[in-house]
Amino acid sequence: MSALAGLRVLDLSTGIAGPLVGMVFGDFGADVVKIDAPVPDPAWGRPGYAVWNRNKRSVLVDPGRPADLEWLAAAARGADVCILGHGSRLADWGPSVEAAALANAGLVVVHLPAYLPGSTPWSGGESNGLLAAAGGQSARQASVTGGPVESISPHLLYIHGIWAAACAVSALVERTVSGRGQVVTVSGVQAVLEATVNALSADPSLPDTPTTVGPAGRHPTYRLFECADGAWISVGALGPKFEGNLLRALGLDAVLTDPRIDGVTARMSLPDNLPWCNALIEAAFAARPRAELVELITGLGIPCGPVSSRDEWFDSEQVRAIGMHLEIEDPLRGRVEMPGVPIVLTASPGSVTRPAPRPGEHDGIEPWPARPTADPERPPRYVPGPLAGFRVVNMGTFVASPYAGLLLSELGADVIKVEPCTGDPFRVSGYTFNRGMRSVAVDLSSPDGRSVLHRIAATCDVVMDAMRPGVAAKLGFDYDSLVLHRPDIITLSLSAYGEGGPVSARPGVDMVIQAESGMMSCWGGDDTPIANTIAINDVATAALSVLACVTALHHRQVTGVGQRTWDSLAATSVLLQMEDVVRYPGREPAPVGRQDLRGLHPLRCHYEALDGWIYVDVPRDDHRAVDRMRDVGLLGVADGPDALRDAVAGSSVDAALALLARAGVPATRVRPVSEVLRDPRLLEAEAFHIRRSDDGRPFMMTGRYADFSRTQRRGPMVPPGTGEHSRAVLAEAGLDETEIDAVLADGVVLQGTTIRHELPISYR
Structure with missing residues (x-):
């Protein structure tokens, strides 16, 4: 059976992020009922x-009809999960629905505010563009002109939904222990944190990282060429070993020996060194x-690949x-x-069975029967x-698995x-x-090292690896090997291309996958990828x-x-790229970008003011927005949306935002990372x-x-030093002092110290 079969999910969300949470539950067998209101979902x-x-049922609930609210209250009493999207509250459906949900002690309520709970710096609901502008992401993107x-x-909204789904399921895991639900809140800001973790780890007192480095990015060997x-080729030479090997293979030893680099390849990304490198x-x-470069780079063991289109990728063997291209009959849309489902659980797989x-x-279905109330003698678990x-x-x-x-x-x-x-x-x-983890450094090439890992794994619930398919089995770390040491073990293998298919065994990294999957070509359009x-x-x-x-x-647990x-x-x-690759007869063409793309539509676009930038995002179904902008004097009587650029250009950011607010148009200031980091509401x-770094900064x-x-x-999490926790973890795994001393003396395990705390040079 599917992993979440038997769970009941009430989806009260609209748009993208909230429905994505419901999609995840439906894909893994939960009964998901989407509540539609008389006002259509904006994403319809x-x-x-x-x-x-997909994989949902739909019931129409009119808040003005008592019978509909009675049905919804009954469904809330019987649900396991309730999904609330941007700006929505249970109270919005009336006191009876809210009371029913509160009486359901096992209910996990998942709330996805568009920005922060109760605070959004724009009118309206979720918006990828507004979130990217307010969260520093759009100002951090590498460009030509700045x-x-x-x-x-809408990558931030996709990540918002994926991460919120992971948090919701983790609350259900906890419920199997405590018997109680709770409220899980994942905000749009937290989606930005998940997505831009590297950019948002910075010193806000320093100047913001320059972005005028071109569309290939800021790393000299981890980029497009x-x-x-x-x-065009995309190369994944990341880390000192691969960076140095690539430079030497290209005959560029002089870069490494240059005193400005002095063998430290990370220094190539410093602003003063980047242009000449x-x-x-x-x-x-x-x-x-x-072709010659692919042969050379592949021979070095460095991932590389061509820039392809998204249709070529979606249609690829x-x-x-890996099950990521499927077809389903849809009565409304045709074929x-x-x-498909991006994570594979071999014993309880997900599937897409319903359009x-x-x-x-599905109006007229019976609401779920009420769930049993929590045991009053069992105190809540904190x-x-x-x-x-x-x-x-x-x-x-590297990145995905440690993250x-x-x-x-x-x-x-x-x-x-x-x-290692x-x-x-x-x-x-x-x-x-690498924050938040404890570190054990082990030589897994030795039999004694593998034995140590097996003993550690026997104390664990999950073992994760990031090896190419088949490598873990050769080393004795695959599921079939580990299950001998713990019968209920769960393993997760993260690879570049998945299991099965013609390139499954190839190494790969984000930069190369971006190129091969069409992400780069569709964003660049007729310009450079x-x-x-x-x-x-x-x-x-990482979130998946x-x-x-x-x-x-x-x-x-079940x-x-x-x-x-x-x-x-x-x-x-x-x-x-889920919305971009979906196909059915008569669908509108998927969008294509261009160099330094400011927006795909005049009413969903970045505009430069006298003292900065703003982003405007008028909902697609708001057909009177231009009229309202005329009413407040932002546009002239005969002006259309294209004139908004000139209107904003002659105004300050604050003045433009004030007029847009009066017109009821969602808009926000575009903020650099340093400003985001200093925001008192976010702090x-x-x-x-x-x-604080070791030098006090x-x-x-x-x-x-x-x-x-x-x-x-x-509280904050810190990264461990290499092998910092080796002794403690080995003792927890059952090794006595004599055994621990022996593996340390033999060099099988390293007992390390704390890491040097220093803000690294950004590699992107």
Whole structure:
């Protein structure tokens, strides 16, 4: 059976992020009932609606009809999960519905405010563009001319839904222990934290990172290159080993020996070094055809790949092999092609069995029977995080897998980072991604080292790896090996391309997957391909990895059965383009961008004022917005929306925003990262934590990623030093002092010290 079968979900959300939470539950077997109101969901009619609302039933509830509210109150008494989207409250449906939900002690309420709970700096609801502008993301995107850049897809809203779903399921895992529900709040700001964790780990007293570095980004060897034949290649040379090997292979040893670099490849990304490093490396690529470069770089073990279109990627044999291209008959839309389920649970898989319903399609169904009330003799459980008491081994390196470990730690799990005795090769640049975990440094190439890992794994609920398919089995860390040491173990394997398909065994990284999946070509349009400054596939896969773990944990808590799970950057890349790749007869064309894209529509666009930038996002169904802007004098009588650029250009940011507010038009200031970090409302909400480097300089790091009404973890997380916790973890795994001393003396395990706390040079 599917992992969440038997759960009942009341979806009171609209738009994108909230419905995505419901989609996740429906994909894994929950009975999801979408409540539609007489006013249609703003997303109705959008191509993505077919994806975001699949596997659901729909009941139309009119707040003005007592019988409808009585039905909804009964459904709330019987639900396990209630999803509330931006700006919505249970009280909005009347006191009877709110009272019914409050009486359901096992109910997990998931709230997704558009910005912060009770505080949004624009009128209206969720908006990817407004969130990116207010959260610093659009101003941080690499560009040619500078200024904010519009994303081609609503990535922040997708991440908002994915991460909120992971948090909701983790609350259900906790409910299997306590018997009680709680309120889970994941705000739009917290979605920004999850997505832009690297950019938002900064010193706000320093100047903001320059963005006029071109569409390829700011890393000289982890980026796009145009080859001699005019073709484009994306290269994933990240970390000192790969960066140095690539430079030497290209005959650029002089870069490494230059005193400005002095062998420290991270220094290539410093503002003073980036221009001359880029010029030398770009020239080396421009001198050779792509095929020759692919052969050279692949031979070095460095991921690389061509820039392709999103349709080529969606139709590729690889995407189909990992189940991310499926077709379903839809009575309203015809034959619909859409992304599949991006995480694979082998014992309790997800599936897509039902198209998105039409509003009110299932009117007349009986509400669920009421759930039993909580045992009054059993006191509520207050623990630091819904996953408190669960232990995870994280064997991943670089970004996606370690970041999943951070997120699991944020949810309260005890996460043990198992890494080589030389440390994760991306440790310095990846400082922010490794927080919250304990570290054990083990030589896994030796039999004794593998034996140590097996003993640690026997004390854990989940073991995560980030190896190519088949590698874990060769080393003895796969599910079949680990289940011998713990019968109910859960394993998660994160790879670049997934299991199955012609390129499954290839190494891959976010920068290469962005290119191959069409993300870069569709954003660049007829101009140069554009790389997302966010490590978008990495950060989203981290959240999906957490979702896979907690979904499998919930299934195990209910059935006692562990299982093998897996996910991939490739699957994530399809999911993050879900509205763009969905197909059915007569759908509108998917959007295509261009260099330094300010917006896809005059009413959904960045505009420059006298003293900064603003972003305007008029809802698609608001047909009187231009008239209202004329009424307040922002536009002339005969002006259309295209004239908004000139109107804003002659005004200050504050004056333009005041007029737009009077016209009821959603708009906000575009903020650089430094301004976001200094926002007192965000500091009060613990969006950021202040840290201090070893030299005494303060810097900021992302803070609280979610809020739980009963099981909140608190305080900043710090990264461990390599092997800092080796002795303690080995003792917890049952090794006595003699055994611990022996493996340390033999060099099988390293006992390290604390990490050097220093804000790293940003690699993107």
